[in-house]
Amino acid sequence: MKKIERRALFCLLLSAALVLGLCVFSFRFVLRGGRWASFSGNRHLYNSKGQLSVGRVLDRDGDVLSWPEKDGSRRWYDGETVRKATLHAVGDPNGYIGTSALVAFADRLSGYNLLTGAYSPLGEGNDLYLTIDARYNYIAYNALGGKKGAVGVYNYQTGEVLCMVSSPTFDPESPPEIAEGDERYDGVYLNRFLSGAFVPGSVYKTVTLAAALEQIPDLYERRWTCTGSTVVGDGAVTCPHAHGEQDIYDALANSCNGVFAQLAAELGAAALEQYTEKAGLTSRYTVDGIRTAAGQFDFSSATEHQLGWAGVGQDDDLVNPCALMVYMGAIANGGKAAVPRLVLRTQSPLGLPSLPSLTKHTKTLVEADTAGALAEMMARNVAETYGTGRFPNMDLCAKSGTAEVGGGKAPNAWFAGFLRGEDTPYAFVVLVENGGGGSDVAGTVAAQVLDAIVNGY
Numbered sequence: 396m397k398k399i400e401r402r403a404l405f406c407l408l409l410s411a412a413l414v415l416g417l418c419v420f421s422f423r424f425v426l427r428g429g430r431w432a433s434f435s436g437n438r439h440l441y442n443s444k445g446q447l448s449v450g451r452v453l454d455r456d457g458d459v460l461s462w463p464e465k466d467g468s469r470r471w472y473d474g475e476t477v478r479k480a481t482l483h484a485v486g487d488p489n490g491y492i493g494t495s496a497l498v499a500f501a502d503r504l505s506g507y508n509l510l511t512g513a514y515s516p517l518g519e520g521n522d523l524y525l526t527i528d529a530r531y532n533y534i535a536y537n538a539l540g541g542k543k544g545a546v547g548v549y550n551y552q553t554g555e556v557l558c559m560v561s562s563p564t565f566d567p568e569s570p571p572e573i574a575e576g577d578e579r580y581d582g583v584y585l586n587r588f589l590s591g592a593f594v595p596g597s598v599y600k601t602v603t604l605a606a607a608l609e610q611i612p613d614l615y616e617r618r619w620t621c622t623g624s625t626v627v628g629d630g631a632v633t634c635p636h637a638h639g640e641q642d643i644y645d646a647l648a649n650s651c652n653g654v655f656a657q658l659a660a661e662l663g664a665a666a667l668e669q670y671t672e673k674a675g676l677t678s679r680y681t682v683d684g685i686r687t688a689a690g691q692f693d694f695s696s697a698t699e700h701q702l703g704w705a706g707v708g709q710d711d712d713l714v715n716p717c718a719l720m721v722y723m724g725a726i727a728n729g730g731k732a733a734v735p736r737l738v739l740r741t742q743s744p745l746g747l748p749s750l751p752s753l754t755k756h757t758k759t760l761v762e763a764d765t766a767g768a769l770a771e772m773m774a775r776n777v778a779e780t781y782g783t784g785r786f787p788n789m790d791l792c793a794k795s796g797t798a799e800v801g802g803g804k805a806p807n808a809w810f811a812g813f814l815r816g817e818d819t820p821y822a823f824v825v826l827v828e829n830g831g832g833g834s835d836v837a838g839t840v841a842a843q844v845l846d847a848i849v850n851g852y
C-alpha cells in the first residue's frame with residue numbers, strides 16, 4: 396500500500412510540474428511569441444540580406460516610407476531627403492537602428508498573431524502606419540541644416556508623436572561605408588531623441604523652478620541683482636552679461652544663471668533630486684515597446700558650488716530629449732501627460748484594422764498649481780525674450796538652453812516647450828549639437844516645424 400501511495404504522489408508531482416511548465420510556456424508564448432517569430436534568422440520573414448521582406452511602413456497620412464518588392468528586397472520612399480529624415484523612425488537596410496519600425500515593430504509588420512503565427516494568408520505582411528508625418532520630419536531635418544541633433548513633437552493628450560528626427564543620418568537606399576571614428580557619422584545608428592542623453596543647460600531651469608515654486612514661500616517677493624558673476628559656495632557662477640535687478644519672472648526670461656544657482660544651493664541636493672525624479676527625467680518610457688534612455692543626475696556628492704551649476708543644467712547633468720518633451724507635455728496638461736507612441740495602427744492585407752491602442756498617461760510629473768505657474772512664466776519668456784512674432788497663431792510656452800559642452804566646441808542649443816489651446820496640444824523638444832545659442836538656433840528649428848503643424852505651411 397505504501398508503495399502505491401508513494402507512486403501516486405510521484406505521478407501527481409510529475410503532472411503538476413508538467414502543468415506548471417505548460418502554463419509558463421503559454422504565458423511566454425502569448426507575451427513574446429511575436430518576438431520569437433520575428434527572430435532575424437526566420438527565412439519566412441527575412442530575405443538573404445537579413446532584411447524584413449514583409450510589411451509596409453507608412454506615415455500617418457499614408458505616404459509609403461518602406462515596402463518589400465516581389466523578390467523580397469526592401470525599398471524606401473522615392474525622395475532622398477524624406478528617406479534621410481525618416482531613417483531613424485523607419486529603419487536601415489541592415490537593421491542596425493534597433494529602435495526603428497523595421498526592427499522594433501517587426502512582429503506587427505509580419506502580421507504575427509497567435510492563431511496563424513507569422514504565416515500571412517496573402518504572404519504580404521501588414522501595413523504599419525506610424526504616428527509621424529513625413530512632411531514634418533522633412534521640414535525638421537532641413538531646418539537642422541546638416542547639424543547633429545534631435546527634433547521631437549507630440550500630442551500630449553493622445554501621445555501621438557508627429558515629428559521625430561535624429562541627425563546625423565544617411566540614405567537607406569545607398570548606405571555609406573562608415574569608417575571607424577568618422578565624426579560625420581558619430582552615433583548614426585542611435586536615435587538621439589529616444590536613446591540619447593545630453594547636457595540640458597538652461598532648459599533644466601524649469602525643474603529648479605518647479606522646486607523653488609513649492610519650497611520657497613516668498614519666491615515671488617524676492618529680488619536679485621545680477622552683476623554677471625555670483626558667488627555660490629566656493630566659486631563664481633557666471634552669466635553671459637549682467638542682468639541687473641530681477642524678480643523671478645525676469646530671472647527665467649533672462650535665464651539668469653546667478654539666480655538659479657543660488658536657488659539650487661538653497662533648495663539643496665535632496666530637493667533637486669526629488670524634483671528631477673518626479674519630472675521623469677531619470678525615468679525610462681516605453682514607447683510602443685521601445686525603452687527610451689534615462690537621464691543621469693547625481694547630486695549626492697556635489698559641493699554647494701557644483702549644486703549651483705547643476706541647478707542651471709550644467710555640471711554632470713544629462714537629459715534624454717524624449718523625457719524632456721514629456722515633462723513639457725505634463726506642464727501643459729496640468730501635471731500628467733500622455734506617454735508618447737509611434738504606432739498609429741496596423742492593417743492586414745485583408746483590410747482588417749488592428750485594435751486601437753489606448754493612450755497611457757504618466758504619473759504626476761508636476762503638481763497642477765506649479766504647472767500653471769510654470770506655464771505662465773514660460774509664456775512670458777516668449778513674449779519678452781524669444782519673440783512672439785516668430786511663432787504666429789501659437790500660444791507658446793518655452794524655455795531655451797545653451798549648454799556648454801567644453802572641449803572648445805560650440806554649446807548645444809536647446810528649445811523645449813509646448814503650445815496651449817484645445818486645438819494645438821503639442822509639446823516639443825529641439826536639440827542642435829554644437830549649434831550655438833538656444834533661442835536663435837534651436838528656436839528657429841522649432842518655429843519652422845510648429846509653423847507647419849499649426850499653420851499648415
Ligand SMILES: [Zn+2]
Nearest residue numbers: 621634638651
Ligand atoms: Zn544673470
